[in-house]
Amino acid sequence: MDIASHRAIVCRGCSEVFEETQGEVINFYEVLEVHHEATADEIKRSFRRLAKKYHPDHNSERTKWAEAKMRVLLKAYDILMNDQQRQEYDKRLRPYLKSSRDPYRENLAKRAEDPAAQARLILYNLLNDQPHEAVDIYERMRDKDKAFEVWQHLDHKDYLDCEFLLGEEYERQGNWKNALRFYENVYHEERNSPLRFFLEEVKDRIRDIYCKKVARRCKPLEAVKIYEKVMAMGVSKKTEAYLHKKIAESYFKAQQEKKARGHLKKAFELEPKLKGAQKICEKLAVNN
Known part of the structure; x- marks a missing residue:
């Protein structure tokens, strides 16, 4: 998605974001997570990374928060990508930085x-x-x-x-x-x-x-080692059952059905009402 699209999504019906909030200058370099000598390319790369992180589409449970984040990001981008506006902004920012050292x-x-x-x-x-x-x-x-x-x-x-x-x-x-x-x-x-x-x-x-x-x-047998490593850390009975189910699924993918059945059996011994096991049970022809 280009920058114009980001702007269209978050700015409809939104009030303008000003550089000053309650008498304090917003540090747009910190907003964009770049240093004060950052080039236009560095600013653009950082903006795109942060825009993906804060875009409302990726924050469906807190869209208002995401829209506010995007408004500030866009304002920071607009200011710092415009040479004249950036110079004027830097002049306003300098005294604030000195006072907040x-x-x-x-x-x-x-x-x-x-x-x-x-x-x-x-x-x-x-x-x-x-x-x-x-x-x-x-x-x-x-x-x-x-x-x-x-x-x-x-x-x-x-x-x-x-x-x-x-x-x-x-x-x-x-x-x-x-x-x-x-x-x-x-x-x-x-x-x-x-x-x-x-x-x-x-x-x-x-x-x-x-x-x-x-x-x-990971490949199935590599995944088995990972699940076993997590299990060795000490987990609840419910989590252990889940891990045995995942190991069973991995062994099935690796065409080792005997081992898969063994771990599925352990899973149900630990958690008779284990959720999400229907598919692997069908694949292994196991009745639960």
């Missing part, structure tokens, strides 16, 4: 070659609603040094907060591989710890990503 963030940002400072900056951005910037810094540090990890530079509690929030942001971006890496780091750290801040939450997220995102894109 964050010395702690600025001090850490200046120490770009200091891994400890950058680890703290990653956490600071995550805790202050700048997750996209946090990920950018993390990836920049990893590009410089593949061995860089935040746990090397933060105390245990801060490290767990940072890892969990990085996983959350990668999940939001649809980067399942990195999301799982961070979530699993937290899971393994907390599994044997007397203080468990994230354990149940992170188990649920790992399970959902593996089962709903990763396994569906």
